[in-house]
Amino acid sequence: MQFPDSNARYRFGEAGTTTASKAPVLISVQPSTAKPAATTTLHGIRFGAQQGKVWFGSATAAIIAWQAQRVDVVVPAVAGTVAVKLVDSAGVVSNTVPFAVTCVASCGTAACGPDGCGGSCGACGAAQACVDGTCVCEANCTGKQCGPDGCGQVCGTCASGSSCSPSGVCACAKTCGGLSCGPDGCGGSCGSCASGQVCKAGVCKDPPSSCDPACAGKSCGPDGCGGACGYCNPSLSCKSGKCVCVPKCTAKQCGSDGCGATCGTCAAGTCVKGACCLPKCAGKTCGDDGCGGTCGACIPPKTCIQGICACVPACATATCGSNGCGGTCGTCAPGLTCIKGKCGCEPDCKGKDCGPNGCGGTCGSCDSGWTCSKSGACAADK
Secondary structure (H helix, E strand, O other), X not given: OOOOOOOOXXXXXXXXXXXXXXXXXXXXXXXXXXXXXXXXXXXXXXXOOOOOEEEEOOEEOEEEEEOOOEEEEEOOOOOEEEEEEEEOOOOOEOOOEEEXXXXXXXXXXXXXXXXXXOOEOOOOOOOEEEEOOEEEEOOOOOOOOOOEOOOOOEOOOOOOOEEEOOOOOEEEOOOOOOOOOOEOOOOOEOOOOOOOOEEEOOEEEOOOOOOOOOOOOOOOOEOOOOOXXXXXXXXXXXXXXXXXXXXXXXXXXXXXXXXXXXXXXXXXXXXXOOEEEOOOOOXXXXXXXXXXXXXXXXXXXEEEEOOEEEEOOOOOOOOOOEOOOOOEOOOOOOOOEEEOOEEEOOOOOOOOOOOEOOOOOEOOOOOOOEEEOOOOOEEEOO
C-alpha cells in the first residue's frame, strides 16, 4: 500500500479548500470490518512518534503498536458501524473513517453478564451477584468472622474457646459458671473476694493459718496463696491452669488462626491474606483475576492485552509480507518484490547469459566477436 509523503498537500473540508494543517490524517482502516477483540490497522500520516488514542465511536481501543503512519489496535466491544478517529499525543483530532463491527451476542445459558458485543445477557436482582453467567446470592460477610452470611451459609466458625457475637465477631467465652472469683479465662475476673478472704478454685474463703498452694493439675495461674503455679511462654496464654495457644483471628474472615485451626472458611471465592476474595474475570479471557490467580492464558502468538488475548502484528521493521496474524505489513509497488519484509527489485536472468536484468544491471556480457541477442543469448558475429 502506497501512502503520500507527509509533506504533500491534501484536500479536506469544503470543496476547493487546500490546507497544510498539522492535524493527523486518517486515510483508511484495514480490515474495515471485524469482530470485537480482533486486530485492525489505521493507515495515514502525521500520527506522530508519541502514542495517542484511537476511538471507535465512544469507546477507546487498546493500542498494540504506534508509528507515524500506521497504528495497530484491538477492536473494542462495540456494535454496528462506528466512526473511527485518531487523537495524537498533543490532543489534535483527525478526520473519521467508518468501520463495521460484526458481532453476534453470545449468551447461551447465561442469565447475566456481558454478551461479548458490548451488551448484557441480563441483570441480577438485589443482593445478588453475577458469577459465570448465573445470578447467585451475594454473601454479606463484610467485617464478620462468623455467623450467617445471608445466603444460607456462614461467614466462618470460631475456634475452640470462642463464641460468635450477634455482630459476627469471635469473642472469648468466659468460664465463670458457678464461680465468684478468680480469672474468667479471657484476661478478666469472675469477681473479687472481701477483705481478708482468699479465692480458692473460684470460691472466696477465709484464709487458713497457713496457706497450702492449690496447684494440683495446673501448670500456670494463681496458686490460691498469692503466688503462681507457673508461667506460660510468650506465645501461649494460661486458661484454667493450662498453657494454651490463643487463636489470632482479629479482623480475619479465613485462613490459619496460628494454632492449627482456621479463622473461618469462605462460602465463595478464595482466601487471600485473611479475607475472602471473589475472582473478577467477567469479560476477561486472560490476566490477573484480582485474587492472586489468573483469568486464563493466551496461546502464542497471541498475548494478553487488557484482559483480552490478541495477536500482535510483527511489522516493526517490515513494510510488506505477512504480519504473523493472518494479515500483511503492506504490499509492494508494481515491478517490486517483497524480500524479507522489504520491497526491492529482484533481478530476472533466468535463461539469459547477457543483457539487462530488469533492475538496472546486466545478466552478463559476451566475448569479443559475439553479440547479445534480444533473448539474452550470445551469438557469433556474422
